[in-house]
Amino acid sequence: MAGAVTAVQGVAATAVTAPAAVNGNGGAVSGAPSFADWLGQALDALAAVTNQADAAAAVYAAGGPVTLDQVMVAEQQATLAVDFAVTVRDRALNAYQTIMNMQI
Numbered sequence: 001m002a003g004a005v006t007a008v009q010g011v012a013a014t015a016v017t018a019p020a021a022v023n024g025n026g027g028a029v030s031g032a033p034s035f036a037d038w039l040g041q042a043l044d045a046l047a048a049v050t051n052q053a054d055a056a057a058a059v060y061a062a063g064g065p066v067t068l069d070q071v072m073v074a075e076q077q078a079t080l081a082v083d084f085a086v087t088v089r090d091r092a093l094n095a096y097q098t099i100m101n102m103q104i
Contacts, residue, residue: 046085053078 033041053074060066 042085046081049081050078 053071056066056071056074060068060071
């Protein structure tokens with residue numbers, strides 16, 4: 001259960017971390033993650049949260065040592081993580097469309 005909380009916090013933390021540092025020449029600083037790496041890590045964290053919720057539900061359904069409240073908390077955390085990812089996607093898409101509609 002604590003792993004699900006950590007994964008949700010990981011998704012939120014990667015969302016506010018700068019994707020990469022840029023040097024004076026416009027290139028990425030060595031050692032800094034690329035945007036693709038950052039996005040991949042965020043999506044991996046999201047997948048981990050949803051997989052943990054699914055696993056908790058499966059263990060509960062099989063009569064395992066998981067209580068209903070733990071399943072509901074895990075499912076709610078997964079829902080919040082997905083909602084957060086959808087909101088970030090919507091805002092990024094809106095920003096892209098705004099930039100593409102600008103006249104030069």
